[in-house]
Amino acid sequence: AQKVTQAQTEISVVEKEDVTLDCVYETRDTTYYLFWYKQPPSGELVFLIRRNSFDEQNEISGRYSWNFQKSTSSFNFTITASQVVDSAVYFCALSEAGNTPLVFGKGTRLSVIA
Amino acid sequence: DTEVTQTPKHLVMGMTNKKSLKCEQHMGHRAMYWYKQKAKKPPELMFVYSYEKLSINESVPSRFSPECPNSSLLNLHLHALQPEDSALYLCASSHVAGVTGELFFGEGSRLTVL
Numbered sequence: 001a002q003k004v005t006q007a008q009t010e011i012s013v014v015e016k017e018d019v020t021l022d023c024v025y026e027t028r029d030t031t032y033y034l035f036w037y038k039q040p041p042s043g044e045l046v047f048l049i050r051r052n053s054f055d056e057q058n059e060i061s062g063r064y065s066w067n068f069q070k071s072t073s074s075f076n077f078t079i080t081a082s083q084v085v086d087s088a089v090y091f092c093a094l095s096e097a098g099n100t101p102l103v104f105g106k107g108t109r110l111s112v113i114a
Numbered sequence: 115d116t117e118v119t120q121t122p123k124h125l126v127m128g129m130t131n132k133k134s135l136k137c138e139q140h141m142g143h144r145a146m147y148w149y150k151q152k153a154k155k156p157p158e159l160m161f162v163y164s165y166e167k168l169s170i171n172e173s174v175p176s177r178f179s180p181e182c183p184n185s186s187l188l189n190l191h192l193h194a195l196q197p198e199d200s201a202l203y204l205c206a207s208s209h210v211a212g213v214t215g216e217l218f219f220g221e222g223s224r225l226t227v228l
Contacts, residue, residue, distance in 0.1 A: 035216070043202055044118075045157065045219040091156055101147075101170065102217065104156035 002027045004094050006105035013082050014113050021077045021108045023092030029053075031097035034075045036066065039089040039107070048090075051075065082112045117141055118220035120205050126226045129195060135223045137188040137205030146188040147206040147217065148180060157204055163188060164210070195227045 003026040013019045025034065036048040049059060051068050059066045063080045079086055092105040118139045127133050137146065145164050149157035162170035163182040177199075179191040188205055202224050206217040 037219075043204075043222040043224070045204065045206075045217070047216040047218070050216055101159045101162065101172075107154075107156055 002029075002032070002094050002096055002100075002103050004092050004103055004105035006090075006092055006108050008108045009106070010109045010111070012111045012113060015084060016081050018078060018080050019082050019110065019112075021079075021090050021092075021110065023075045023077065023105060025073050025075065025092070025094045027094060027096055029096040033095045033097075034068065035093040035095070035102065036075075036077050037091045037093060037104075039091065041088070045091070048077075079110075082110075084112050084114050086110060087112045118205055118207055118218050120203075120220035120223050122223055123221065124224050124226075126228065127192065127195065128228050129197070131195075132191070132193045134192065135190040135203055135205075135225070137190075137220060138186055139207040139218070140186055141207065141218065142185075143207035143209055143218070144185060145208045145210050146182060147208075148188065148190050149204040149206065149219075151202040151204055151222070153201075161190075192225070195225075197227050200225055200227045 005024045007022055032053045034051045037045040038048055039045050049066055056068050056070055065078045067076045089107045089109045091107045093102045095102045121136045147162050148160040150160050151157045159172050160174045161180045166182045166185055177194050181189040202222040204222045205220045208217050
């Protein structure tokens, strides 16, 4: 069975600080996909990134970066120089190959204080 | 702005009422989804439609009845709901069902059952 653990329930940082959101996953499949979504107060889930299990390259997109480590089954997300607009709930999600639905972690609520 | 439009944004209904939630996308996606999200919890999958056919029903009570009239529209008919059904109902779409691409989410319909 697939499982996603986001151990940090809530994080609070001061603007301009860097912050890392942790995600640990479990799966028996060798082919799987990992995702990060952002849920601002408005409610919709905003896609941030998808990574397949065969691509361990880290990715950077502006102030966002992701560190995928298969050896530790982790897919951590770092925001550099955080801003108030980054305040949201962030979900890590996993889907195994085939027609399987996304399994979400419980989410991490990030509050960035001005 | 999200490309998945959900109406209404807010709905209050009594336990004997019949109401519907609507979702629309014009991205040519052939898979559409309903998720339920309780406060401070991750989204939980309810239904998946693939090419206008119901492909996944996650053991959802029959008081929730999905309908996919065409590839752009997805409805969720509500009847005889319980107060514990109060939640944010999120619609999503993807190119095809499965994990080859991201899910695009709407802003959700916040339902309160009195």
